[in-house]
Amino acid sequence: MGEAGGTTPTRSDTKSFAERAKATVTRRDFLIGAGAGAATAGVVLGGTAVATKAFQPTTTTASTTGTANLSTLPATMRRVELNIDGAKHTVVVDTRESLWETMNFQLGLSNANLGCDRAQCGACAVLVDGRSMNSCTILSARLGRGQQIKTVASLATGPGVAGLHPIQRAYWLEGGFQCGICTRGFIMSTFALLTANPKPDTAQISEALSGNICRCGEYAKIFKAVNTAAAEMRGEKVTYRATPVVVEVQKVATTSPTAAAASKDFEFATPLDTIEQLEPFATAVKKTDGIIDVSGSERQITVKWDPAKLDEAKVRALLAAAGHGVK
Numbered sequence: 001m002g003e004a005g006g007t008t009p010t011r012s013d014t015k016s017f018a019e020r021a022k023a024t025v026t027r028r029d030f031l032i033g034a035g036a037g038a039a040t041a042g043v044v045l046g047g048t049a050v051a052t053k054a055f056q057p058t059t060t061t062a063s064t065t066g067t068a069n070l071s072t073l074p075a076t077m078r079r080v081e082l083n084i085d086g087a088k089h090t091v092v093v094d095t096r097e098s099l100w101e102t103m104n105f106q107l108g109l110s111n112a113n114l115g116c117d118r119a120q121c122g123a124c125a126v127l128v129d130g131r132s133m134n135s136c137t138i139l140s141a142r143l144g145r146g147q148q149i150k151t152v153a154s155l156a157t158g159p160g161v162a163g164l165h166p167i168q169r170a171y172w173l174e175g176g177f178q179c180g181i182c183t184r185g186f187i188m189s190t191f192a193l194l195t196a197n198p199k200p201d202t203a204q205i206s207e208a209l210s211g212n213i214c215r216c217g218e219y220a221k222i223f224k225a226v227n228t229a230a231a232e233m234r235g236e237k238v239t240y241r242a243t244p245v246v247v248e249v250q251k252v253a254t255t256s257p258t259a260a261a262a263s264k265d266f267e268f269a270t271p272l273d274t275i276e277q278l279e280p281f282a283t284a285v286k287k288t289d290g291i292i293d294v295s296g297s298e299r300q301i302t303v304k305w306d307p308a309k310l311d312e313a314k315v316r317a318l319l320a321a322a323g324h325g326v327k
């Protein structure tokens with residue numbers, strides 16, 4: 001539970017606050033003080049922010065209250081114990097402070113991305129008692145009653161792709177992202193969905209992810225990733241196109257005497273800077289006799305060719321000569 005007191009910050013507290021306020025007054029702070037008028041909002045909020053920082057104890061891991069006199073907190077502040085990814089953090093927060101702000105500015109936990117900072121994009125989503133919530137909007141002062149806060153940092157169990165949670169692995173290997181700003185939020189909303197519903201249909205996935213926006217428009221791959229992750233979490237065998245198994249299958253297909261065309265997905269040795277670079281590159285490659293089709297993304301390229309005229313080695317050499325070698 002939170003607690004509040006009624007004293008005024010000391011002079012030294014105020015100095016400390018003013019110094020920190022310059023760097024920490026945000027658009028949120030400004031909006032909170034809008035009722036006081038634009039000219040005074042920064043000053044009012046600055047004072048509040050100073051008090052917040054001056055009274056906060058230093059707590060970064062499973063911890064207890066710090067050295068500050070917590071029985072004399074201003075009325076605008078609360079001492080709360082946040083349970084984040086299984087670790088308890090006792091912090092003193094301003095009653096208007098978001099969970100995202102507390103995690104980042106007080107605890108140094110950069111486990112959620114900040115997108116809109118106004119509850120519209122879902123980039124900052126974390127789970128609170130299993131429900132996906134926007135950490136930019138939920139108030140830390142209300143999270144001290146034993147709620148279980150879960151972030152993307154708690155999902156992986158080991159190094160590399162093998163150590164990722166199935167949901168993370170699916171987003172990674174299915175390419176369910178581009179810039180990645182939205183990805184942590186999508187992953188946490190997906191986690192909430194698949195925990196409650198192991199086999200969602202498309203409408204249910206759409207509903208569960210409706211609070212998350214991907215400005216890069218990778219929805220098709222995001223939905224594919226959700227379905228793949230769901231299958232793996234149900235214990236089914238899943239195969240990613242980039243795995244050696246599938247590549248081997250494709251090799252067989254390309255050497256089959258009955259195959260009309262050969263096709264293979266290649267991963268660029270160095271990803272393109274932007275997706276816009278793909279089209280002129282693909283156009284140039286298509287001019288080579290024997291190339292039937294070229295498509296892809298900034299990370300991979302799919303080439304279809306006539307096996308009577310080209311083979312994989314020649315295609316690889318062609319791609320390298322055109323300016324983008326593949327692995």
Ligand code: FES
Nearest residue numbers: 115116117122136
């Ligand atoms: S940053 Fe929280 S919803 Fe956009």
Ligand code: FES
Nearest residue numbers: 178180214215216
């Ligand atoms: S990957 Fe860029 S916003 Fe989703």
